[in-house]
Amino acid sequence: MTKVQTNSRSIRIKGRSFLAVVLTPDLPLDQWLERLDDLAARSAGFFLGRPVVLDVSDLQIDRQQLGECLAHLAQRNVSIMGIEGARHSMISPGMPPVLKGGRPAGDVDVASVEPVAVAAQSVAHDAGETLQEPQATVLQAPRSTLQSLLINEPVRSGQSIIFTEGDVTIVGSVASGAEVIAGGSVHVYGTLRGRAMAGSVGNSQARIFCRKLEAELIAIDGIYKMAEDLPTDLLGQPVQVWLEGDAIVAGKVN
């Protein structure tokens, strides 16, 4: 009666994030649906084939009303891939799954219309790991084709800049207790006193550059070094940090 495992190869499960359109209905629902129809009329096929997430966090509705709402949307060919901000008691079998941990990603432009309650959010599918975000101001960059983020002011203690799409350039200092997390390299045209993490999505080629090194922690591709482990002769100097194999190497830049 025991199942014999015939194949020793395991199934690989990975996390990946996608950009989804988020619809935020408001009450009364029939009026909101009317406005949605209005939008669909002006921009035909906007929802066709798009992943749509329904955000009901601010909505006072029960399971039955949610079911009706989903049915109305299905009638309009809006297929809902997930529901955000719903209590589990509101979900009955057959409904899309509850999503958590969505991060804002700027507004989506719907051709030739005034702003409607449509915002795009990137939905992190159970990535196995959740981004530990400190309770702080998170400056999120709107999604664009540019693969770099420019911050034109000092990053203050308690703030964290998270930009996994590419490089972050800071014209100013990064304070003690602040952090910068970039998918690519981190450039600081000032003093780096806080934390800098480059190559955060698995880019071992990423580097960290700063005009003056006084960092609390530096990391590239998950490999990190604390302030005490940094060579003391580099403190206060213009420095670049890179990865050689599995070791963090720092050197002066002139």
Added chain:
Amino acid sequence: MGKVIVVTSGKGGVGKTTSTAALGAALAQRNEKVVVVDFDVGLRNLDLVMGAERRVVYDLVNVIQGDAKLTQALIRDKRIENLFLLPASQTRDKDNLTPEGVEWVINELKRYFDWVICDSPAGIERGATLAMRHADVAVVVTNPEVSSVRDSDRIIGLLDSKTVKAERGERMEKHLLLTRFDQNRAARGDMLKVEDVLEILSIPLLGIIPESMDVLKASNIGAPVTIADAKSAPAQAYFEAARRLAGEDIPVTMPEEKRGLFGKIFSRRAA
């Protein structure tokens, strides 16, 4: 319309209340109508420093909850007639401050006064964020030591994100007031230097207030130092800071404690 200033710091005990009282009295002596507002509900102190603790009948919370009119809660200073105090409540806690109530009070005060100076509580919670919310200008009070500087940096971040001005996409005007500064100790390296603090916080300097017994003396007799001993070094520094707040462009001078010949000899021996 008056200007709303928040005096804030993040860290406690750096001199917010003392500076609020001193700047308020200094501005009032320029013949402008000034009100100092205590936002430290539950731990009020501004009434003591202003010497009005025995004249408090109604307070900020009473006004917000509609138990008293604003004019009933305002206390006129006995020495300067265009200086007023709006005290905080000592028996309630900060949850009694509502965002709508605070907005209403600030807007009313702005109509009658040239300067509305809000004394923020320490910390970054409700009381502090409400105190800064409607400000036009922030005075960040910092001591020349690392923990105070880091907390001030945190507060500057909040000023740039959690205030009405920031939410409208405007820039909040921020000034650094360096208090309890001791030039000798900074020179010896026991304290951060002015340049170090300015480099870390990168906001313009409003003034440097020397560490002085005169400040403590003034607080204990219930008078802002700019009223109690207007000739003293800290009072002079506060007068200068007030002139800068009012828009005058004057260089920041390094304040020096006046000492008699005997004092000079004595201090040199001690050092």
